[in-house]
Amino acid sequence: MDDLKLYAETEKKLVSLIENVKTFTEDVCMEFGFDKCAKCTIKKGKKTTSENIRFNDGLIEDLGEDATYKYLGIEENLTVEHEKMRHKVEQEYTSRLKKILKSELSPKNKITAINQLAIPVITYGFGIIDWPQYSINRLDTKTRKLLTLHKIIYRNQCMDRIYLPRREGGLGLTEINHAYRATIVSMGKYIKSSTDMTIEIVRDHHERLPQQTSVTKLAENFGGVILENTAEVYDNPATQIARKKRKKYTEIETDTGKQGWEQHKRAGKFLEELKQEYIDRDASLQWLKSGRLPFDEERLIVASQDQGLLTNRLKKMAGLQANGQCRFCHSAIESPSHLMSACPILLADGLYTARHNKVCKYLHWKICGEMQLDRATNIWEHEPPPITSNGKVTVFYDKDIQAGRYIKDKAIKPDIVIWNKPERTALIIDVTVPNDFGLNRAEREKITKYQDLKMI
Numbered sequence: 001m002d003d004l005k006l007y008a009e010t011e012k013k014l015v016s017l018i019e020n021v022k023t024f025t026e027d028v029c030m031e032f033g034f035d036k037c038a039k040c041t042i043k044k045g046k047k048t049t050s051e052n053i054r055f056n057d058g059l060i061e062d063l064g065e066d067a068t069y070k071y072l073g074i075e076e077n078l079t080v081e082h083e084k085m086r087h088k089v090e091q092e093y094t095s096r097l098k099k100i101l102k103s104e105l106s107p108k109n110k111i112t113a114i115n116q117l118a119i120p121v122i123t124y125g126f127g128i129i130d131w132p133q134y135s136i137n138r139l140d141t142k143t144r145k146l147l148t149l150h151k152i153i154y155r156n157q158c159m160d161r162i163y164l165p166r167r168e169g170g171l172g173l174t175e176i177n178h179a180y181r182a183t184i185v186s187m188g189k190y191i192k193s194s195t196d197m198t199i200e201i202v203r204d205h206h207e208r209l210p211q212q213t214s215v216t217k218l219a220e221n222f223g224g225v226i227l228e229n230t231a232e233v234y235d236n237p238a239t240q241i242a243r244k245k246r247k248k249y250t251e252i253e254t255d256t257g258k259q260g261w262e263q264h265k266r267a268g269k270f271l272e273e274l275k276q277e278y279i280d281r282d283a284s285l286q287w288l289k290s291g292r293l294p295f296d297e298e299r300l301i302v303a304s305q306d307q308g309l310l311t312n313r314l315k316k317m318a319g320l321q322a323n324g325q326c327r328f329c330h331s332a333i334e335s336p337s338h339l340m341s342a343c344p345i346l347l348a349d350g351l352y353t354a355r356h357n358k359v360c361k362y363l364h365w366k367i368c369g370e371m372q373l374d375r376a377t378n379i380w381e382h383e384p385p386p387i388t389s390n391g392k393v394t395v396f397y398d399k400d401i402q403a404g405r406y407i408k409d410k411a412i413k414p415d416i417v418i419w420n421k422p423e424r425t426a427l428i429i430d431v432t433v434p435n436d437f438g439l440n441r442a443e444r445e446k447i448t449k450y451q452d453l454k455m456i
């Protein structure tokens, strides 16, 4: 037995109630915690000061005029101290948020920590403490500002993407506004569906409250169509119905988020490409799901996918400068995709080749490990030789293929060939690092390149 509230008409009746509880407590060999108890007298709706209640072994103090009593972590006096609680909750939330962001966790773990350690401070009181919409919005804005400051998200990031789950390509942060609405929808549904006598009293009370503080009225406002369908009320326990409505509400919010991202004029293009049938969607989002990138690297990739890097094109679009040309070649518009894979100057400088070779080197190192061939212990020490063999398997690295017959144009030089002697098979690996929007074309080009090798 814990967290008990006793209500009585008179002081005398209250003492008798407490004595009952006290006797019961002692009967089950528990102790009565006087220091955690408080008493509050209300006369004609107003709080009045009254005597402490004395017992042989202690006393229950009267709750003073300004003092509050903490019941289940929420400050109460005559009623719940809404404003005071909101202020306290916000302070605690911000302090936890800052501590998490200053930690050395990876961006994904920081977001998980915020969802599990900071946001519950606020969500705990939903439905008990009144939260005006502007306060909720302010909390979400404040969170995003701090995330930008600590390099988790980039400035002017597509908002919907922050709040989508990672398997959907988002960052997986819980939006306080969604959490609030989902809680109210499910709580409102619970109050409406429960057949419990005491909950019925709660329902009547909420029906009489004004629109902005009544949980049932707010639930109708937020939930709308989801809350309709009264047929199930008598079939299921109220908790189950409430849980289902919450799930449904979250699903709808996720869909709305996806639409928002899709309609975003910069970031939406990536999502559109992700939907193409030649794209392995799950594999493309794996890096985000596993979230191993440290510090601000995740932000950098998300920003470039969203075309949100501060390139000259974006600066021109934002009216910050008149010229949108590439800072290196001055011949094309400077967009993230131009910089990453289309700038002739960067190509001539060998930057794209170096990136390509790094990928090949990594693949070679992995293949050698898999095939039990010689390799350096660490990837950064690995220098692939042209031929690696163990008698059974031979791996060729960046070596001409002797085709044995005429090949159009020029000799073929794939990045890696795995030649399996017993099985008489050759696996040709040719690496290309195209930009997000050139994947299909790059794949087709690579396949066409090797068509001449086909046995007719």
Ligand SMILES: [Zn+2]
Pocket: 326, 327, 328, 329, 330, 331, 332, 338, 342, 343, 344, 345
């Ligand atoms: Zn350029």
